[in-house]
Amino acid sequence: MSCTSYLIRKVLIFPTDGTAVVQPSGLLELTNGTAQLSSHVVHRTPLRLRRSPGNGVRSFSASFVFGIIPPYSDLSGHGIVFFVGKDNFSAVLPSQYLGLLNSANNGNATNHIFGVELDAIQSKEFQDPDDNHVVIDVNSLQSIAARHAGYYDDKTGAFHDLLLISGKAMQVWVDYDSGSTQIMLDYGWLKNGAKPSTPLVYAEVREDWEVEFGPHRFTYKDLFRATEGFKNKTLLGFGGFGRVYKGVLPKSKLEVAVKKVSHESRQGIKEFVAEVVTIGRLRHRNMVQLLGYCRRKGELLLVYDYMSNGSLDKYLYGGSKDKEKTALDWAQRFRIIKGVASGLPYTHEDFEQVIIHRDIKASNVLYDHGADPQTTHVVGTMGYLAPELARTGKVSPLTDVFAFGFFILEVACGRRPVEQAMNDSRLMLVDWVLEHWQKEALLEVVDARLDGNYDAGEVVLALKLGLMCSHPMPGAWPSMRQVMQYLEGDMPIPELTPTQMSFSMLALMQSQGFDSFVLSAASDPSSATNTTMTMGTISGLSGGR
Structure with a gap:
């Protein structure tokens, strides 16, 4: 001066x-x-x-x-x-x-x-x-x-x-x-x-701790313009995690999906954003890129690539708006199962730090015919949560193994993990499949829309693997690397241990979880719980080898 x-x-x-x-x-x-x-x-x-x-x-x-x-x-x-x-x-x-x-x-x-x-x-x-x-x-x-x-x-x-x-x-x-x-x-x-x-x-x-995350951050103004002010006409879907909107970025004209999330109060926004950006560094051919984030007051906005054809659950059991969706044949389903499985060993073992997906399910898999399926998620959904997570809130790589077991059964059977039965009770898909395995009638649970056109060996392998991964006893779970070896035929799958009880009842007797919410869950699997956990946004897992 x-x-x-x-x-x-x-x-x-x-x-x-x-x-x-x-x-x-x-x-x-x-x-x-x-x-x-x-x-x-x-x-x-x-x-x-x-x-x-x-x-x-x-x-x-x-x-x-x-x-x-x-x-x-x-x-x-x-x-x-x-x-x-x-x-x-x-x-x-x-x-x-x-x-x-x-x-x-x-x-x-x-x-x-x-x-x-x-x-x-x-x-x-x-x-x-x-x-x-x-x-x-x-x-x-x-x-x-x-x-x-x-x-x-x-x-x-x-x-x-x-x-x-x-x-x-x-x-x-x-x-x-x-x-x-x-x-x-x-x-x-x-x-x-x-x-x-x-x-x-x-x-x-941007505060000082955000500087290193700079390239991953979008301005709220750009996302507001991209989604036309988050109007209902741009709404793609919603659940317990928040709402997802379609948007077009004003400068690049790139189509994106913008997810609005309220971060858990027990996790500081600094740690929350750090975790998001860490996951944004994931590079795997079976994972869609997390493009970035924006924070505004108590809200976090996550930006992903947009896929026009919607989520896998619409193909498996779509509503009235999705009747035009073509039913998937078995080859497509098995490829999806292998594709989702193939990304998890990378995040569990090969990345710079262990990342747990926490919400593997059909509604989080974006699918486009001829392209690799991809997943996004925010919080775990009851019916998919591993028993030890439902009980303790602690996660591990095996948490994803349990959810993947339910996912396999979803894809093979074309049914939701928890459904409304005719007598107004709740039907657990895993128990239904287990019952047919005990009767040596496992192929009867396969999605009827396949009309018998499938590889019986692959179907039995998938269903047995689904039961093994969703077993209520963590000691029975394989690692995701072992899962891939089973799916690729590099290792024979072990025989399942016979049980006269349903998995849900066995879990209750072992005090392992399957808490009361699961047993009385609504049929909509997108209903997320208030289970407190840190957000682990794995960007996407896609189609097989």
Whole structure:
């Protein structure tokens, strides 16, 4: 802040260095015209904008009046910055660095500094728009949002230029909303008094822990436009997890599916987003890419590739709107089973960290004839949840094995895991299949729409594997790698242990889960529970080898 005097109305401030001084009139003079000099003034009492480490920044508002008095009518020093951050200025530089940063630390995420820059010189190294601009800085003098200095007229909506070095008193309003993570900046003549209704500059501010996730984050504005404001006509489906909307990204014109999720209160948004982004790094030919996320208040929006033909459950037991869906033949079904299975050893064993899917089911498999099926999910659904998860809330790779067992039975039988029986009781698919196995009539459970056109050996293998994976005793479960070996014929499947009891009754006797909700579950398998667990969004598992 060189070669210029800056006058600001006195508040609860404290000059720290340079030539900053409070004049007898009550005005604060930051600099006195000395070249290559920076001065700083801070609030007398530190303001804590975080309730605790790791939490988001609280909403805040600030306003100040300033005037830049240049030595010449058309020439001044660089400018002035309103900042939020630590008051350590030992290494800062003047001139284009505005007494805020230096050439070594400019752009570092560890700076933890936010600034509103009123700059009267264009610095091309920081991509300044011109020599009379107002910008928002976060950890860097290369701004996240910039605008020529001026204001919007509330009556006409017209934009009016304001010259920063006019020497006249002007007012700045800075507002940060923690819910939308948006910073809004207004600027105008002091004589007008009122804050303009249209912000001069606004931007969505990412907190420091989000910087590493930057490429994966979408703006809420883009997703709002993509889905036409989340209108019902763009709604693809909904369940206990939230709603899914079809959208078209405004710039790329890419078709996407946008899922709106309320994250669990027991998991911080930081950890929640970190998990989402970790899963977004998954690369496997049987997995659809998670494109990114957006957070807004207590809501998280997940963005996936869009598949036009809908989910697998519509082909297995579609409603009236899905009667035109062609029934899948056995070759397609077996390919789907193998495809879904093939992605899980990668997430359980081969990825950089263990990732549990937690909700493998037909309604989470997106299917398109001639293309690989793909899955998405958010929380586990009762009827598919492993007994130890329903009881303890703890997950492991075997949690997916249990759900996969139910999934196999769904695909082979064309029935939901829990259905309404004729006598108003609830029919558990696994018990129904087990009963037919005990009667040595296993092929009678195969989907009648196949009309006997299937490979009996593959069908029996699939059904036995479904029973093995959905057994109520975890000790009976194979790993997903073993499952793949069974499906590929690389290893013979063990014989099932005979039992005179249903799996659900055996589970209750062993205190293993199948809790009362499962036994009285509604026939709609998309009904998610309130079981508390961290969100594990595996993007997609697709068709076989």
